[in-house]
Amino acid sequence: MTEPQTRTLQTPGAVLTYDVRPGSSASEPPLLLIGSPMGAAGFGTLAAHFRDRTVVTYDPRGVERSRRTDGSTETTPEEHAEDLSRLIAAVGAGPVDVFASSGGAVNALLLVARHPEQVRALVAHEPPALQLLPDxxxxxxxxxxxxxxxxxxxxxxxxxxxxxxxxxxxxxxxxxxxxxxxxxxxxxxxxxxxxxxxxxxxxxxxCTSYEHDLEALRRASTRIVVAVGAGSEGELAHRCAEALAERLGTAPVVFPGDHGGFLGGEYGQTGEPEAFAGTLQEVLAADRDAVPARG
Structure with a gap:
């Protein structure tokens, strides 16, 4: 994998910084790795396992290298989703695959609900969608x-x-x-x-109080895979992911590690990044026709 190419993108209310790692092949769509509020720095280890395709990471508005220009003291999933839509357009490679974790998964689900044509497959890893819980x-x-x-x-x-x-x-x-x-x-x-x-x-x-448009997600052309961590069973975000999968009519896919299973020392946390990347590769390579219909 070549060195990341760092670029900026001006959006309403913010200037975003993102990194593009060109892959060795153009046979697969670009892969976006996103979190929130985790920035691009959290995905260095995971990105290194996808040398065959272009990998894009970014800092959400207000995070690390990306700055807000509107003076707002709150950021909404709607703002994040539109930032992601503009980022995909800026990359200019058609529908992309997305791995989104935690708050990033909340934002990516909204992206798919609004702009399904921009995302071929979304792996939503433990979104803290509290509105879906019985409690x-x-x-x-x-x-x-x-x-x-x-x-x-x-x-x-x-x-x-x-x-x-x-x-x-x-x-x-x-x-x-x-x-x-x-x-x-x-x-x-x-x-x-x-x-x-x-x-x-x-x-x-x-982020946590956002009410997802489940009907829009069920209708979306995007293949949505809900992911949970093997080591986070019973925890809040894990339970939210299980509730989301149930509402979408699918079964969650269990990934190695816990909520930060993809981390390889970033932010002082180490999960099981090699095994995690292997599972993600398998999920992204799976025939979409093998995934149960949502409804």
Whole structure:
């Protein structure tokens, strides 16, 4: 794989930075690897396993190298989806394949609902689509508690609450109790006064509370594969993915590792990237006619 070619794209309210890694063959469509708020840096290891095709990664608006130009303090899935649509158009290679994880999967599902002609196949890995859960009200309340802790006490408190929530296994109770001590997670207890964290301030509530257009997803020409991690069973995003697959009339595909199974040391986290990439290659290569019809 050649060195990434870094480019920028101006969209309404933001300037996006993205990377293109040309592949050795043009027989397969480009592959977009996307997260949110995870940026392009999180997909370096996974991208290296797809040398035969062009791989595109990007930093979502407000993340790392991509900057907002509109001064907004919240980013919505609608904005992310339209950014992705413009990014695909800028790459200029027709329908693409997309692997999208976490908040990136929420945004990619909206992209497919609005612009199915741009995506041949979408692998949606553990989207935190809380509205699909039977315990949606408790989950949404707990998510608001995380943001409230961040607004009241700063990054350490907010992130401690976030880690506890996403790692909780099983239905979310009506009261999780007070946000845990940040020190228990190696996080700073002091408040530096900032309130511009891209996860806790800009994306958390808009992403998790988004109500997906399931009918549009069922009608879409895009092949949608819902993915879950073998090591994240019972966790919030895993449960959301299972609920999504059920609503779409499919079975989730189990990938190696947990919610970050594709990571190879990025952001200090290591999953099972080689095995994860192998499963992704198999899923993308599968005959779409072998996938059960949604409905």
């Amino acid at each position: 949606r009200e408790q989950a949404l309340t707990a998510t608001r508690q995380v943001q409230n802790a961040y607004l009241a006490r700063g990054f350490g408190a907010g992130m401690a609450g976030f880690i506890r929530l996403v790692g909780h296994r099983g239905p979310v109770p009506g009261d999780l109790g007070d946000v845990p001590d940040p020190a228990a997670f190696g996080l700073p207890a002091e408040d530096d006064g900032s309130r511009d964290d891209v996860l806790l301030a800009h994306n958390l509530l808009s």
